[in-house]
Amino acid sequence: GAVAAGAEGAGAAAGMAAAGAEVRSLSELEARAAARRDRPAYGHDALIACDRLVRIFTTDGVEVQALQGLDLLVTEGELMALVGASGSGKSTLMNILAGLDVPTAGQAKVAGRDLLSMDAKARLDYRREVVGFVWQQTARNLLPYLTAAQNVSLPLQLRGRRAKGRSTRADDLLTLLEVAHCRDRRPHQMSGGEQQRVAIAVALANNPSVLLADEPTGELDSATAEQIFAAFRKANEELGTTIVIVTHDQSVADEVRRTVAIRDGRTSTEVLRRTHLDEQTGEESVTSREYAMLDRAGRLQLPREYTEALGMEHRVLLELEQDHIQVWPDGE
């Protein structure tokens, strides 16, 4: 700063000043290179980090790219939803995150575990300790011949927990999810909504880092579905569990803070919901904003409704402004 400038001034000769500038810019470059080197890796602090994830299925010699370079970061403690049309790749992603399927390429890490390089034993541990699941089919979540309490106790038993601790944990979880009255009932003696809330308790039994739910409200009416979302919110708030819900139901965006849309095997847009409290009136208002995802190569997917409305095709004109970028239809 001032000292260097003073020294240069004393040097007087133009050549010396130029040399000084060169030295400065070299050290500047070095500093910039160092900053780049020290920059943390993509998603280093995320609980779930999917990096250019690819999954290709081959059936009868025909290739289907179910995931085409999907990027997704989920922070610890988040409650978020993944939405997308049928065939967009939601279940494929879910099966990978659940440790049931292995991606073709890319990277996927959950709670520090690398989903591409796990061996069979690590995979089994992962499924038992790191993730819990709730599936759409209520019958897939619970064993029919066990009561609600026994269903919740089972994963604890597999982990070698003592009977007394198991029963307390089961009662606590059933109470938290407001199905304590179902404690001694078998699945066929419960409503669909009750079964799914017990299923959430089962999934939470071993205190997983992540709870994955694939279309958990698919077989329920909308009022019951709302109760299930409330149950997920409660588990998220009270236990701090990170929860990812997959659904084709767009209205889920009203139930969670972040909704990520998957289109053609990639994350395309994101809706964030914020609640504001008006300090004068004390009234709460909710705003939702839609964001597009910008990948590390700078690629951006514009919503089809937008591009069609303006007849944008193949090529668009860009203009950099002070605080935004303008995108114009190609007028040529």
Ligand SMILES: Nc1ncnc2c1ncn2[C@@H]1O[C@H](COP(=O)(O)OP(=O)(O)OP(=O)(O)O)[C@@H](O)[C@H]1O
């Ligand atoms: N095991 C498989 N073998 C071959 N193709 C598959 C397999 N699983 C999925 N696919 C294909 O991959 C694509 C994505 O499927 P995926 O099940 O992930 O979609 P989805 O978004 O979950 O759809 P839905 O909402 O209908 O369940 C589809 O084209 C599907 O046909």
